[in-house]
Structures are given as structure tokens and as C-alpha cells.
Amino acid sequence: MTMEFAVELRGIAKRFAKVGTVEINAVRDIDLSIGCGEFFTLLGPSGCGKTTTLRLVAGFEQPTAGELRIQGRSMVAVPAHLRPVNTVFQSYALFPHLTVEDNVGFGLAVKRVPRRERAERVREALALVRMDGRAGRKPSELSGGQQQRVALARALVNRPAVLLLDEPFGALDLKLRREMQIELKQMQRRLGITFVFVTHDQEEALTMSDRIAVMHDGRVLQVDGPVGIYERPTSRFSAGFIGEMNFLAATVAEAGPDGVALKAAHTTIRLPRGDHALAPGQAVTLAIRPEALAFADATEDGPAEERVRIEGRVRDAIYIGTDRRYAVDLASGETMHVRQQNSAARHRRAPVVGDAATLFTCAGAVRVLLD
Ligand code: ATP
16 A cells, blocks of 8 residues: 555556457556646647546546556546546536536535535535636536636535546637636645646646656656756657757767767767766767757857857748747758847847857757667
């Protein structure tokens, strides 16, 4: 029994048998330990297995292999309605003919919770989502965001240990979505309930989560906090899926106890020893964020041995108010995208199309990826 985790998945796999054709491995080898009170997000593109993973936790699907525990208890023989979880879907599926109050209290009524207790718990749940003034309204009299709040209240009313949320803001416009993200995160902190949240929106995941599992093709590639996921991606997929990223093909020239020398973009890049043991001749990929690159003359300071320089020519320069974005072609045929804050570079002439440019970054901003 490990009670420090709210949800544990060990070697979980789910295979769907397809009639007549190949089987689909929706998820494979999933190992996750989700802490009590954690806001945990499954992030990945459409079809990567996020919803399947959530449905396995909810008990709507049974795993083909592996073990699932909630609050330390094996869920193998526990049907969905007896698990200490509740699910909020993208489609809120409120009953149109019932008031907000009756929608939220519906599950409690089915369970024959006495009227007075029911009213009290519904009131509490509606207050949590700031909908207490609208208990008597019908869903059709509410905005999309308000309907989603009611759906949340309905999921919280029977006090689940774990709340599962499958793209709950998918139907909302961007502005409302951003507002709801902040509200939901604050509410989760206040309640201390474990949230397992599914999204394909990387900004949403970074904004809300304590930790994120990046999923691709039915597998979990990386689990880390938002800063780790953004700044220390461990695979090409994670690096490219979250935010913008430049990739450079590189070959290890020297690898010693103090650091490595890599040949990339017709230059030598020296980095301190990283996470991986590298061997001379090995092909790797370097990943550098556009905002980590600068044009050399603006940033001459900093210890020379930590500086990485790459020569190129400006092909595109776009002004977008807060930033300028550049595409810089390298002699190797690769392109580096650069993003400069306008305020940071105001004191000097902005590079223009056709300029020869020396790009600069520090060694710490260069990730070495093996795939
Ligand atoms: P989305 O964001 O589009 O919902 P997802 O990451 O949630 O995607 P899943 O819905 O978990 O992905 O699907 C993973 C894979 O499993 C997909 O290839 C999907 O077609 C397949 N799949 C899911 N449910 C079933 C099912 N009931 N029968 C057959 N295949 C399924």
C-alpha cells in the first residue's frame, strides 16, 4: 500500500481489437505515480492515448495489461461507479430541463442523500465555482463558461478523491479558456483534490500543472514540472511539441570529462558535460529555443568559454510589437528562428533581411538530444 500516491499506473497497456484489421495499441507501458493533491496533466497530440489513459483510471475501460491503484487500492475489480473519482468532459452534458441546482444535486438524489444534506452540498459546490447566485437557472440561460462551471460543481459535489478532466475547456473561446484555467488552478489548490487533466494545448498544460506527462504514440515520453518540460526536454518530440524549437544536426567530435565538442552548422560548439554519455562520431540533435538566441553584438558579455556562436544570414525579419522574429539561414542549409524582445534590443539597429549575422547563445541553453 502506497498512500502517498493518489493514482498509480504500472505497466498499463490498452489494446483495442479491430474487427478484420490490425489491433490498435492505444497505450503501452504506462508508468505514472500521481501525488495526492497534485495537478497532473496528460499532454500530447490527438490520438496519442490521453483519453484512453483517463478512461482506464475512471474505469470506463479495462487495461489489457498492468496494474492500476487509486489511493493505494487496486482497482482491478472495482467498477467505475465505485471508484473514488469523477470525470468532467468537454461536452458538459447538463440536463436541459433541470435547474442548475438540480443538475448538481442529481447524483446525490440518485444515491438518496437526504434533501437537507443535498441542498447544503449543492450550495457548497456552486459556491466553489462561483455559481451560487444562479441555482434556479436552466442551462440554456447560462453562457458556455457558466455551464462548464456547473459541470465542475456536479463533479465535485460527491467529493471525489481524484477529479479527471478531459479537455474541459475545449468548447470555450480563447479568452474565456484562459480565465477558466486560472480559476480552475486556484480552485484545485484550495480544495487539495488530485486533478488529472487531459489537454493537447501546451500553453494550457504549462499554465496549470504541477507536473506534465508528455505523451506520444501511446507512450509517456517525459514527466516533469512545467519548467523542466520546457527547458529540459528529453526527446525531439517533447522539444518540438512544446513551444517553438530550433533543431541542428550535430556530430560529437570530442567527448571528455570536462565537456564535449560538437560539429554543427559548420562550426564547433563546446558544451559542458551534460546528461548523456557521448562518444566521438555519434550523431545527435541540438535543440535551442528561439528566445535563447541573440545577435552577437548585443550580447558580447559573459564568459567566452560558455558562448556558442553560429554564423548565418537574415532571411526574414518580422516585427510583431512585443518581439521581433527572424529566420536566419546557416551555411549548412539549416534555418534558425530567433525571437528578440523589442525592449531588450531597442538601443541598437535591428538586423534586416540580407544582413550577415552571428547568432549567440550560452552553452546552458543548448540541449543535446539523442533521437
Ligand atoms: P484525442 O485528443 O483526439 O481524443 P487522445 O490522445 O485522447 O486523442 P485516444 O482517444 O486515447 O487519444 O486514442 C488513442 C488511440 O486509440 C487512437 O488511435 C484511437 O483511434 C484508438 N482508440 C481509442 N478508443 C478506441 C476504441 N474504443 N476502439 C478502437 N480504437 C480506439
